[in-house]
Amino acid sequence: MERSRSLLHVMYMWFFSRMRKPMTLRSRLILWNVVVLVLAFLVLGxxxxxxxxxxxxxxxxxxxxxxxxxxxxxTSIWLAVGNPFDSNLFDRLARTDQGDEFTSDPTYIKLFDIESGRTLRRSPNLGQERLASSSQELDAALRGEEIxxxxxxxxxxQVRMLTIPLRDDNGHVVLVAQVGQSLKEVEQVRTWLATFLIVGSICTALIAYxxxxxxxxxxxxxxxVLSTTMSNLSAQGLGTRLASKGQTTEVxxxxxxxxxxMERLEASFSLQRNFVADVSHELRTPLTSIRGEIDVLLLNPELGKGVREDILAVRTELxxxxxxxRNLLLTARAEVGVLPQPPQQVQEAELDILLIELTHQARFLNQQVNVELEELEQCCVYGDADLLRQLFLNILDNAMTYTRCGGSVRLQLRCTEDAPVEVRRKRAETVTQWAxxxxxxxxxxxxxxxxPHIFERHFRGVHTPHTTLRSKLGxxxxxxxxxxxxxxxxxxxxVDSELGKGSQFHVWLPACETLMAARVQK
Known part of the structure; x- marks a missing residue:
């Protein structure tokens, strides 16, 4: 019993310590099944x-x-035939059957005098073995009780003892006898049974698990399968459907x-794609037409100085x-999942040539800020050249916006293997060369x-000590x-930035190693 209690206590502590920790549904179901089965087996055991x-x-x-x-x-027969109440009777009573192949446990016998309580005879198999006896039991036997x-x-x-009174034909108590047997075999059976139940519980738990x-x-x-499908879900995979044959009712x-x-999402994304495509066309067409008209007006040499300045201001705002x-449409395209496929499925882009073109273009955006092209290595990446141009133009425009008149913006391109840890961590596969x-x-x-918030949509810095009118209009x-x-x-x-000294934006892109090697060799 003590072993069973300790085993139950150990299982109780282990079970509730496990249940307090986050677990998968499968682990919880397995744990509950094992616990219920083991508890049932323990109760039965x-x-x-x-x-x-x-x-x-x-x-x-x-x-x-x-x-x-x-x-x-x-005793009754001995006294009934007229035999004397003497030591011969005591010897006859103390003589026991020492057992055979079926009864191996001997029986112990002790005879007590009813007057003095002293031991009259002991069975030979007791030898020098002493079995305890008390006066209370002798008194109870004299009153006719069996203890x-x-x-x-x-x-x-341990020895199991029975204390009884021995009577004559008239019902008078003449002797008190103690009969006993060892509990050794009983204890052995109980030990083997407890061991079997404990081992059986452990085996049952393993089998049940x-x-x-x-x-x-x-x-x-x-x-x-459902969880994996939902984890890998993207705007390009909205046509995914799962089969429901052979599954339980709940699943x-x-x-x-x-x-x-998925059907509703696919329909909704389809409507959004169509809307973005329509808006893109409907907005760009009139803007392009207006800009063309303005460029035509600016070609007129008869325009007055004031009118020309007003038209140039209109073109700037346009x-x-x-x-x-363009930014709004690009954001909408990203939200509905119509940005280009992974870089491996598109063309190669030569970043050095792209940055040279952007440098010339940026010098016309704000002529009060110097745009300088510093170290420029030959680097190629897989990607959409137009989107990459938009990427660098956005950062360049942001840098020129927040730079005071007479300041400078510098561009640098290099190929390296030493990308920061946070950059390498975002790539599932190994990239050895970075642009x-x-x-x-x-x-x-x-x-x-x-x-930490500068890449959030519509975020405007509130702690920047210097802003310009143009930045407020961003x-x-x-x-x-x-x-x-x-x-x-x-x-x-x-991004690396320090107040009062400026900022550095580092764009990290996986380099196209094969194309780079060919260009360098050429």
Whole structure:
């Protein structure tokens, strides 16, 4: 019983310590199945143990009672035929059957004088063995009671004893006898039974765990497929549907709900794509037409100075509106998943040539800021050249916006293997060569509190000490779009900034190693 209690306590502590930790559904189901089965086995085992203990002790008590009846019968017959009440009777009563191949446990007998309580005879098999006896039991026997009690002998072995009175033909108590047997075999059976139950519980737990693992793995497979499908879901995979044949009712209902959700999402994304395409066409066409008309007006040499300046101001605002529309459309395209496919499926882009073109273009955006092209290595990447141009133009425009008159913006391109840890961590596969484009400015810098948020949509820095009128008119979309384009090409953007000294934007893109090697060799 003590072992069973300790085992139950250990299982209780282990179970609730596990349940307090986050676990998968499969682990919880397996754990509950194992615990319920083991608890049922323990309840059955404890019941069997108690019943077996009760049966063995009851059987032993019955044997002692039979032996006591034999002593009473022998005493009655001896005295009934007129034999004297002497030592011959005592010797006859103390003579016991030492057992055979079926009854190996000997019976111990002791006879006590009813007057003095001293021991009159002991069975030969007792030898020098001493069995405890008390005056209370002798007094109870003299009153005609039969007392069962368990003692521990001098060797530490438990003995079951029955104390009974022996009477003559007239019903008078003439002797008090103690009949006993060792509980050694009973203890052995109980020990073996407890060991069997404990080992059986452990084996049952292992078998239950194995079976539960196999069954729950098979039954939860549709849920794993559903979870994997949802984890890998993208705007290009909205046509995915799951089969519901051969599944349980609950999983079938869940699969049906998932398929219906995918149908609604696919229809919604289709409407958004069509809307973005229509808006893109409808907005760009009039803007292009207006810009063409303005360029035609500017060709007229008869325009007055004031009118020409007004038209140039209108063209400047029109260019800003065009950039705003382009950014809004690009953001909408990213949200509905119509950005280009991974870089491996598109053309090669030569970043050095692209940056040279952007440098010439940027010098016309704000002539009050110097745009310088510094170190320029030959680097190629896989990607969409137009989107990459948009990426660098957004960062360049942001740098020129926040740089004061007379300041400078510098561009640098190099190929390297030493990308920062946060850049390499974002790539699932190994990239050995990186193209690093650095755009530096001499602006006011970015406050540390604003730095983690600069790539959020519509974020405007509130801690920057210097802003211009042009920055106040910005949309707050340029950097978020730049990061979207960089990530769609397998890269990312990192920023270093210090207040009062300026900022450095580092664009990291996986380099096309084969094309780079060919160009260098040429």
């Amino acid at each position: 404890v019941s069997v143990y108690l019943l077996m203990t009760y049966y063995l002790q009851s059987d032993l008590d019955k044997r002692l009672t039979v032996e006591g009846d034999r002593l009473q019968s022998t 069962f009690k368990t003692y521990r002998n001098s060797g530490g072995e 194995t079976i539960s693992f196999l069954l729950t793995t098979r039954e939860l497979k549709p849920l794993r 079938r209902l869940l699969t049906k709900a998932f398929n219906q959700m 260019e800003r509106l065009s950039r705003l529309v 690093e484009v650095t755009i530096s400015d001499t602006g006011p810098g970015i406050a540390p509190d604003d730095l 949309s707050g979309l340029g950097l978020s779009i730049a990061l979207l384009i960089a990530e769609s090409h397998g890269g990312t953007i990192t």
